[in-house]
Amino acid sequence: MADTKIKKRFVAGAKCPKCKAMDSIMLYKLNGVETVECTECDYTEQQADEQVANKATGNVIGVFKP
Numbered sequence: 001m002a003d004t005k006i007k008k009r010f011v012a013g014a015k016c017p018k019c020k021a022m023d024s025i026m027l028y029k030l031n032g033v034e035t036v037e038c039t040e041c042d043y044t045e046q047q048a049d050e051q052v053a054n055k056a057t058g059n060v061i062g063v064f065k066p
């Protein structure tokens with residue numbers, strides 16, 4: 001596997017909902033899916049691109065209103 005090619009970035013100020021560790025949450029794309037991972041425990045969460053896109057564009061749509 002090309003693990004080194006995956007760009008992982010820490011989420012500043014994020015708190016793990018499982019082990020409560022601060023600044024241990026990493027965010028990266030795995031097979032096109034936004035994945036959240038804790039470095040302190042085995043907590044992971046995945047969000048489909050569509051869900052992320054909907055959240056991301058939710059506020060932007062209002063800009064184009066007349």
Ligand SMILES: [Zn+2]
Binds near residue numbers: 041043
């Ligand atoms: Zn954790």
